[in-house]
Amino acid sequence: MFATAVILGVLAVLLAGPVPIWLSAAAWPARSPAVALVLWQSIALAGGLSMIGSLLSFGLIPFGVNLFDGIRSLGGHLVAGTLPDEPSFVAVLMLCSAMILGSHLLLNLAATFSRAERQHRRHRHLIGLLSQPLADHSGTRVIEHDAPVAYCLPGATRSATVLSRGLLQLLDAEQLRAVIAHEHAHLIQKHHLVLLAFKSWHSALPWFPIANRAENAVALLVEMLADDQARRVVDDRTLATAIALVGSAHQVDPLGTDVELADGPDHPFDLVTPRVRRLISPPPPLPAEAVLAVAASAATLLLLPTLLLLLG
Template identity: 30%
Template sequence: MTAASALTAALIIGISLAVIGFFGPALLRHAAPALAKTPRLAATLLVGGILVWPTTLLALSLALAWVLAGPALLPQKAALVCEQCLTAANPFSVESIQTALPTVLLLVIPTVIAAMCTVGIAAQFMARVRCSRSTAARVQHEAYRRPLLGYNVSVVHDHRPWALTFSPRLGGITLSSGAIDQLADDELEAVLAHEQAHMDQRHHIVTALVDSIAAQLRWVPFIREAAEVLPDYLEIAADQQACRKVNTTALVRALLVLGEKKIPTGTIGSAAGTLFAAGPGRIPHLVGSSTGRKGYVPALAAGSQILLLGFVSVIVLLSYAIALLTGCSLP
């Protein structure tokens, strides 16, 4: 591979990054009809894109270190070790181009930025976990456990109908006495199946992780949009599982009774870390007619771009990982 072809490949990857990063929101909006049919696949696409975009940005900078060679900033022996590691990590035979940019900066700067982002994401994630625990403790304080239609749930005395779920460790399915009183048995079973789906599919972990990443990278339009629409697809996925256990009509009636999200009494601010069985806005997805192949082209376009970026990230990062694990020994 010549240096020119390597730079051309890097340029193509850079363009793909820009297309997904800045035009991705438009693709997601146009792909919504197709994605709503397969919400679990849609959620995988969104989470994968959120993880892949910054990873590819890091990998692109590391790959450029194989092509661009500049003045050495390190002492001579350290520079020789760095050059040996670069050579060992490079899976291609690429000619280098001399530039004014020191090669070591292409390694150090993105690595430091990635480390800082990782620390920030971890801090955000732990803060959300603590907030969820605090919310669950307040809601569960006066709740009592009871079996209900084959589910073990927490019941809170509140005349308003609402149902939500925490992660299993924080109490799981929780609903108000008003919901039990106002929902028919099949409607109640549909709500419980919906909430159980959230726990079965680990939606609490997914939302906490995605929100933590988005908090650090909201300047990327695709990541911001993906984080905002992801909860909708998780709710649709839970609806689909509930409808497989109970009929769709029962779930639609239950959503009408529950109405919009209601924060449990005694909870200050938003109910952090909770997923609600609420929102009449989802009813069109349950009773609407098929949209044919509408949205399939932008969905395939977005998916193929994310797969391409993911493939590039794996090739580059795996090459560096193998080199480091083998002591940067030359083949």
């Protein structure tokens, strides 16, 4: 159990610092954003599991030789109202820390998704009152606002792509097709769920600099994934021009809502310049062997703490 706790602790430190720093500074994710996104998700999940698992393993050392024995023994002591012969203050502290951290992360995740759903519901109601459908584009609504605004509004049963009148006046027909295809990709690929998960991680650990780095990196990756979908509809230069035109304009939320958008005006991270550069000078995709290596790394990151906890 001690060896398991130490290994998980080392893995948690690596996934909390060096690995995310290296990945956020790497150039290859722009070549295969889907694979990079999978790796980011595995880092977040494995990092959280390793942190909690390390604390739990340390705390259960006085109670058993492995995780299952320790939990069973701890449960028996709790029911009987007894403690082991030599209970360690450090062990009790580790157990409490594991339960507090795990509960905090799960409750924050639930609260983030619940709050977002309430905001989306209110936003959809306002959009229904203040917008008009765009002809020949099902599920697309137009709001009367001078600033160029484009975003998607997800929903369990009803989603919408929202454009402003200023955007329609700014872009030509092909550029508008590119923007609509980009926003539809966000909805189809459920990018809001990925963004909410990383936003929850960041809000749960606001003092944790890697959480902010991960949220920014993932936000850029989902934008690149949506760009790749839009590239199937229009050429790269048209899409790059549309992104630059919309991104360079000062955008505001015309409804005054608190909905978090990946490419919204208040995002402190530059989500425009890297995408435009990527479209103007497209990098070659990762070779198949590199994609397999990254996928294997992601799977290993998830399996390693799980197996250590089950077998340690």
